[in-house]
Amino acid sequence: MRGMIFNIQRFCVQDGPGIRTTVFFKGCPLRCAWCHNPESHRQPAEILFSEEKCVLCGACAAMCPKGLHRMDGGGHAFDRAGCDGCGRCAGACPAGALELCGRWIGVDEALSLALRDADFYSASGGGLTLSGGEPMAQPEFALALAKSAHEAGVHVCLETCGFCAQEDLERMLPCVDLFLFDFKLADAEAHRRWTGADNARILKNLAFLGEQGGRIVLRCPIIPGVNLEKAHFEAVARAASSNRGVLQIDLEPYHPLGIDKAQRLGRRPGFCDTAFLDREALEPQAQRLRALTGLPVTIV
Numbered sequence: 001m002r003g004m005i006f007n008i009q010r011f012c013v014q015d016g017p018g019i020r021t022t023v024f025f026k027g028c029p030l031r032c033a034w035c036h037n038p039e040s041h042r043q044p045a046e047i048l049f050s051e052e053k054c055v056l057c058g059a060c061a062a063m064c065p066k067g068l069h070r071m072d073g074g075g076h077a078f079d080r081a082g083c084d085g086c087g088r089c090a091g092a093c094p095a096g097a098l099e100l101c102g103r104w105i106g107v108d109e110a111l112s113l114a115l116r117d118a119d120f121y122s123a124s125g126g127g128l129t130l131s132g133g134e135p136m137a138q139p140e141f142a143l144a145l146a147k148s149a150h151e152a153g154v155h156v157c158l159e160t161c162g163f164c165a166q167e168d169l170e171r172m173l174p175c176v177d178l179f180l181f182d183f184k185l186a187d188a189e190a191h192r193r194w195t196g197a198d199n200a201r202i203l204k205n206l207a208f209l210g211e212q213g214g215r216i217v218l219r220c221p222i223i224p225g226v227n228l229e230k231a232h233f234e235a236v237a238r239a240a241s242s243n244r245g246v247l248q249i250d251l252e253p254y255h256p257l258g259i260d261k262a263q264r265l266g267r268r269p270g271f272c273d274t275a276f277l278d279r280e281a282l283e284p285q286a287q288r289l290r291a292l293t294g295l296p297v298t299i300v
């Protein structure tokens with residue numbers, strides 16, 4: 001059983017309780033305009049290219065079996081169209097200008113990497129988090145990894161956008177200790193506009209998890225110009241209060257770190273606002289949510 005991932009990060013403290021290892025799955029059914037991990041969108045491995053680091057040595061052109069890199073007129077032309085993500089060009093680049101994003105990993109390897117930090121998990125109440133991208137876009141791998149970790153006594157979090165088959169979530173229930181469930185927009189039309197997908201299935205899955213005894217943290221990206229408004233916080237409060245599984249609300253202030261990555265992938269960023277949203281700016285809304293729901297509300 002293998003899955004396509006784009007990172008495994010140790011010592012994470014914002015992906016669930018305690019100190020955690022986060023496995024980032026590659027591939028996502030949504031296209032949130034503000035996404036800070038655009039390299040997670042497509043499942044196949046791909047190349048990030050930082051033009052400003054390129055020293056025009058031509059090593060990539062020599063290595064690419066498809067002839068996709070060309071040193072042309074004092075510049076570097078990269079035709080991504082036929083790239084199969086073999087990674088040879090990135091391996092040959094002496095300047096760090098090319099980075100391969102995405103690799104296959106087996107359940108055993110992923111688990112053994114996670115278990116290196118088992119002592120930290122025990123000491124801090126941490127564990128393993130499946131994130132992405134969207135882990136449930138690779139449901140068999142997500143299930144196998146969560147199950148193995150759970151059987152090894154590791155606390156498991158699943159971070160999900162919720163746009164997936166209900167049966168797949170149901171299978172995850174016995175081996176996921178905490179669901180980090182995204183709540184982006186309550187309005188269906190706005191959700192379609194900003195994420196490219198309908199939210200009916202997401203809201204249904206959120207309700208289903210709560211009914212089935214899932215323990216849920218509602219993760220709410222707060223994006224100026226999209227959902228930084230009173231009506232949205234009221235919708236968050238309603239969603240949390242009406243779901244007995246919701247234990248906590250996390251507010252995630254917008255940051256623009258996805259813009260550079262989108263450009264390095266040769267794509268136009270969906271959202272070009274370069275200003276970070278201050279954590280402190282959300283404190284009044286956090287307080288209001290605490291008052292409305294009686295739940296802990298953190299700004300992450």
Ligand code: SF4
Pocket residue numbers: 047063064065066067068069082083084085086087088089090
């Ligand atoms: S990843 Fe492989 S196919 Fe793609 S540009 Fe690099 S060498 Fe060529």
Ligand code: SF4
Pocket residue numbers: 053054055056057058059060061069076089092093094095096097098
């Ligand atoms: S190998 Fe790296 S530094 Fe050399 S031309 Fe290719 S991208 Fe530029």
